[in-house]
Amino acid sequence: MIALLVIAGLVALKGYIVLHVLTCLIPAFLLAGGIVTFIRREAIVGLLGEKASKIRSFALASISSFFLAACSCTVIPVSSGLYFSGAGIGVAFIILWVAPAANILALMYTGSILGASMVTSRVVAALLMAFIVGGVMSLAFRTKNEEAILPQRGQEKNSIIVGRDLILLLLILVSLLLPNYLVTSGPYRYKVLVWAISTAVMAIYAVKMLSKDRIREWLRETWWFVRIIFPLLLIGVFIVGVIGVLLPEEWIRGWLGGNSISASFLATIIGAVSYFATMTEAPFVDTLMKLGMGDGPALTLLLTGPGISLPNWIAIARVFGIKRALVYIPTIIVLGTLIGWFFGNFIF
Numbered sequence: 001m002i003a004l005l006v007i008a009g010l011v012a013l014k015g016y017i018v019l020h021v022l023t024c025l026i027p028a029f030l031l032a033g034g035i036v037t038f039i040r041r042e043a044i045v046g047l048l049g050e051k052a053s054k055i056r057s058f059a060l061a062s063i064s065s066f067f068l069a070a071c072s073c074t075v076i077p078v079s080s081g082l083y084f085s086g087a088g089i090g091v092a093f094i095i096l097w098v099a100p101a102a103n104i105l106a107l108m109y110t111g112s113i114l115g116a117s118m119v120t121s122r123v124v125a126a127l128l129m130a131f132i133v134g135g136v137m138s139l140a141f142r143t144k145n146e147e148a149i150l151p152q153r154g155q156e157k158n159s160i161i162v163g164r165d166l167i168l169l170l171l172i173l174v175s176l177l178l179p180n181y182l183v184t185s186g187p188y189r190y191k192v193l194v195w196a197i198s199t200a201v202m203a204i205y206a207v208k209m210l211s212k213d214r215i216r217e218w219l220r221e222t223w224w225f226v227r228i229i230f231p232l233l234l235i236g237v238f239i240v241g242v243i244g245v246l247l248p249e250e251w252i253r254g255w256l257g258g259n260s261i262s263a264s265f266l267a268t269i270i271g272a273v274s275y276f277a278t279m280t281e282a283p284f285v286d287t288l289m290k291l292g293m294g295d296g297p298a299l300t301l302l303l304t305g306p307g308i309s310l311p312n313w314i315a316i317a318r319v320f321g322i323k324r325a326l327v328y329i330p331t332i333i334v335l336g337t338l339i340g341w342f343f344g345n346f347i348f
Helices: 002-038 042-048 052-064 076-084 089-102 104-114 115-142 165-184 188-209 212-246 248-254 261-273 281-290 295-307 310-320 320-345
Strands: none
Touching: 002 076, 002 165, 002 188, 002 212, 042 052, 042 165, 052 076, 052 089, 052 115, 052 212, 052 248, 076 089, 076 212, 089 104, 089 115, 089 295, 089 310, 089 320, 104 115, 104 281, 115 261, 115 295, 115 320, 188 212, 261 295, 261 320, 281 295, 295 320, 310 320
């Protein structure tokens, strides 16, 4: 039995490394390092900091997150990069939630499989949860000292970011998003090819336009995120693989029928501990719905499946602190349960 569990964990780990490291994590880490290195901290504080308008900053974070096709693990470097550059804690956790739970790529795929009603409900529920999560985190943690944030070297006083640095960040973003947006079917090697070409363009641009010192600073910040986050993601994925063997599939399916609060809670827990790469949640939910799962629990699983995961829990605790993780994760579980129950009984 122990050997079976170890093999299951290793298989999950192999799949994660093969399918996510190149096309997802590497550009995400490079983007996080670039945000910290190139964007002027005072600009982020002004737009997204704790003292900025909550309505404006929360709305900006939510809307922009729709266009970031990322899973619950890939988004951590991006979110933490913004946070350590001066964004408020509420904004950082909104991005942590919305990007995997309701990015536009996953929404389009959900609509093609489950219909317009489900995808509309997913958008509304994700936005509602985002503002509540942002508000809860902002109220719970107000300890960040924005006055201590200093200007970065090499940037004009009144600029948000130097033009050549902005182009580099956009090229990194392209290398993160283009494989998922351009290649939605077919062998994974097509995604790798798109990633390799876009990354090569980005690297050539960086070498041509940036000084060696600037590139070293960027890579140093990137390595900090890799060192802190990546090992924990691997541990979490291994544990998820083990859990997948231990959970009895028939029992799960039997308890997800109807739209009761208990069914939505169970769907939330399944989503919270499992790992779903972006877009993989829709066919999984479709299969369970054909076996009798209710619409409410289905919506809950569509949100929490890609939105949080056990690797995500561990990495958040390491990067943002255990206290923040202990507030964020239960908040998502409670909201996911209530959303599933409410939509299942009063909307669908």
